[in-house]
Amino acid sequence: MTTDTPARLLQLLSLLQTPREWPGGELADRLGVSRRTVRRDIDRLRELGYPVQATMGADGGYRLVAGKAMPPLVLDDEEAVAIAVGLRAGAGHAVEGVDEASVRALAKLEQVLPSRLRHRVSTLQAATTPLTSGDGASIAPETLTVMASTVAGRERLRFAYRAGDGTESRRLTEPYRLVSTGRRWYLVAYDLDRDDWRTFRVDRVSDPFATGARFAPRELPAGSAAEYLRRSIQRRQETYEFTVAFAAPADDVAARLPRWLGAPEPDAGQGCVVRGATGDPVDWLAVRLAMTGLDFTVRKPAELIDCVRELGARLSRGAGA
Known part of the structure; x- marks a missing residue:
């Protein structure tokens, strides 16, 4: 009793x-x-x-039954381990759709996990080989959870950073948002040493440390963290513009494409069109468009049109057609 x-x-x-x-x-x-x-x-x-x-x-x-608000959940040991392993696997590989909210959930869960369960989660993950697309870098989930906790708590974050050219530095930042592009995680933050906004690839971050110092959020010079990241990537890379028409409603396309590629706009009939710019290889964009499972027509650039045509022919040959 x-x-x-x-x-x-x-x-x-x-x-x-x-x-x-x-x-x-x-x-x-x-x-x-x-x-x-x-x-x-x-x-x-x-x-x-x-x-x-x-x-x-x-x-x-x-x-x-379902109510008006989400009450606290009570999980047994097996359920807690299963959820933590699933969130860690998705977060560590920047799986599309696993966004900052999922990382915040992981941070909350791991904060209260007993040490014996935390050990089980780590053991399970170490013994598991995930099947991923291979086009994005792996990230230690602990790095993401530290970052997510500082974003939520408005706490200054210090970390080591390796730039694209190999230059290493220490950064003290006011973290604003974590953004997943479907291939990589990025941190949008205010860099206190450089007195300006910056974006950081999370797979190049090491030794993240929450300083405990609180800060008042600054106003981001863009509509959203995703938009700021898109502009930042365009400035750093040699980009090309593309236009793709879909034979599907804008809402359907928006649910299947990363937001940073562009917002679908209504087009003639029941379709829509996506206009954007990216520095990703055209073959990756061709595959990403095909992965939507929707009919589409590339209007520009010519390189993307040729790539989609070659991809279609290659797939047809692979199917024995």
């Missing part, structure tokens, strides 16, 4: 977070208490904001 009320509430909450309906008698047996105590504990959970729904009758019971 669980006599510790807080511990019993956590155990009850863990049971209710399993997607099924729990008869009151079964909950009472699991917890070693009376049905009356179960009803009181259910009322306590409701007071804490957990939307517990009750059904009447011989087969009635309790279940947790």
Whole structure:
């Protein structure tokens, strides 16, 4: 019998977070208490904001339903390890769709993981070889979680940085946002030593250290961190402009293309067009367009048109056509 009320509430909450309906008698047996105590504990959970729904009758019971806000989750050891391993795998390889929110979730989870579970997560990841596209650098998840915590806490961040030409330096920054392009992670931050905004490739960062010094956020000289990163990359690289028409609504295309490539605009009929600029190789862009699974037509540049044509012919030959 669980006599510790807080511990019993956590155990009850863990049971209710399993997607099924729990008869009151079964909950009472699991917890070693009376049905009356179960009803009181259910009322306590409701007071804490957990939307517990009750059904009447011989087969009635309790279940947790979707509410207006996200209440705290209670995870057992196996669930916590599974989530941490999944988030680490995605974060470490800049998987498209695994954005800063996922890294913040990982930072919160690892902050409260007991050392025995943290060791299990590290062991599992070390023994696992992820199947990735190979077009982006791997990153230690610890680097991302430190950065995410300083972004969320508005805390100054110090780290070592290796530039593209191999030059190494130490940076003291006010981190603003982490941005994933689908191939790499970038940190958008205010560089205090250079008194200006900068973008940093996270795979070139080492020894990140949260200084504990708080700061008031500065105004970014762009509409968003993603837009600032796009402009920054264009300034550093030799870029080319492209225009691609899709035979699909703009919302569908936006959900399948990285935001930094450009925002789809409505075109003739039910289609849309994407106009942008990038320094990525044309063969990578051709493959990325094909990965949307949508019909498209390249309008410019000629190099991209030729690349898409060659890619299509190569795939046809590979299929025996």
